[in-house]
Amino acid sequence: MNQNISAHLDLTKSLRVFEETVTQLLLFTELEEWDGRTIKNKEEKIRINKKGKRNPKTNRRGYRGEWVEPKLLTIYTVNEKGKKIKTGELPITNDGTYGDFKDFLEILEMHLVSLGISQAQQVLLLADGAEWIWNHIPPLLKRLNCPTLYQLLDFYHVTEHLQDFADAAFSQDKERKTWFNQARCELKRGQIAKLLESMTNLRKQARGQRRQIMTAQINYLNKGFEKGRLNYAQVAKNNLPIGSGAVESLIRQVVNLRLKGNGKFWLRRNAEVILHARCQWVAGNWKNFCDSILSALIYPANA
Numbered sequence: 001m002n003q004n005i006s007a008h009l010d011l012t013k014s015l016r017v018f019e020e021t022v023t024q025l026l027l028f029t030e031l032e033e034w035d036g037r038t039i040k041n042k043e044e045k046i047r048i049n050k051k052g053k054r055n056p057k058t059n060r061r062g063y064r065g066e067w068v069e070p071k072l073l074t075i076y077t078v079n080e081k082g083k084k085i086k087t088g089e090l091p092i093t094n095d096g097t098y099g100d101f102k103d104f105l106e107i108l109e110m111h112l113v114s115l116g117i118s119q120a121q122q123v124l125l126l127a128d129g130a131e132w133i134w135n136h137i138p139p140l141l142k143r144l145n146c147p148t149l150y151q152l153l154d155f156y157h158v159t160e161h162l163q164d165f166a167d168a169a170f171s172q173d174k175e176r177k178t179w180f181n182q183a184r185c186e187l188k189r190g191q192i193a194k195l196l197e198s199m200t201n202l203r204k205q206a207r208g209q210r211r212q213i214m215t216a217q218i219n220y221l222n223k224g225f226e227k228g229r230l231n232y233a234q235v236a237k238n239n240l241p242i243g244s245g246a247v248e249s250l251i252r253q254v255v256n257l258r259l260k261g262n263g264k265f266w267l268r269r270n271a272e273v274i275l276h277a278r279c280q281w282v283a284g285n286w287k288n289f290c291d292s293i294l295s296a297l298i299y300p301a302n303a
């Protein structure tokens with residue numbers, strides 16, 4: 001009961017912030033102002049514009065932008081065959097933030113409690129190698145009484161490390177491709193000990209920078225193996241995904257196609273609103289999302 005109340009309060013706070021920002025944006029009439037490109041403000045920008053080199057032909061200065069990557073999440077359920085379920089009772093949940101990992105964890109907890117994570121039969125945490133993910137999300141899931149939990153590094157992210165190892169270990173393309181394909185199969189089958197032994201033997205023949213690169217990749221896989229994050233065979237046997245294609249697709253549709261672009265500079269506050277709204281649109285939850293915003297505007301005391 002306390003968890004549900006806490007989640008409701010978090011959601012209310014989110015709606016109020018969104019209401020204030022949307023109200024502010026609606027005061028402007030020009031499309032450029034809505035996009036956050038002509039509003040002059042001291043708020044932090046997602047892309048920080050700096051003076052670049054002057055173009056001798058146009059006598060204008062360019063910009064050097066520093067891009068701030070958002071943190072995104074997608075939560076969905078699958079059936080016995082591993083197919084994604086999308087119903088009113090079990091909706092796809094997308095969200096994200098340009099804030100720090102603490103802001104992200106608050107959003108994640110809100111959604112997990114709302115969806116009733118403790119009632120799931122099993123849960124898969126699938127992510128890349130960012131340390132803050134593995135340091136903070138598993139304890140959160142444990143605190144929310146999460147059932148059987150699988151932790152998995154994105155399979156295709158790990159294969160990139162295998163490719164880096166192969167590039168350092170072999171000079172011939174044929175040898176490199178042959179070893180990589182074999183290593184990829186062993187990784188997918190769960191033969192990690194055999195794979196690490198092969199990599200260690202190959203490292204003995206290397207020196208200098210090549211050896212350093214190979215050592216770094218061995219350490220990466222060994223750490224994932226010790227933490228139990230390379231159990232691809234077991235996870236695939238349970239008809240669960242082994243790759244983070246869902247969130248990669250979300251990044252493309254939410255960020256790359258809307259927030260990124262030549263000449264685009266965003267105020268952080270405006271970018272946060274667009275990021276959140278775009279996540280709801282991609283999830284097919286736009287109507288419910290708009291209804292919740294309108295309800296908060298019309299009945300603020302009950303929001």
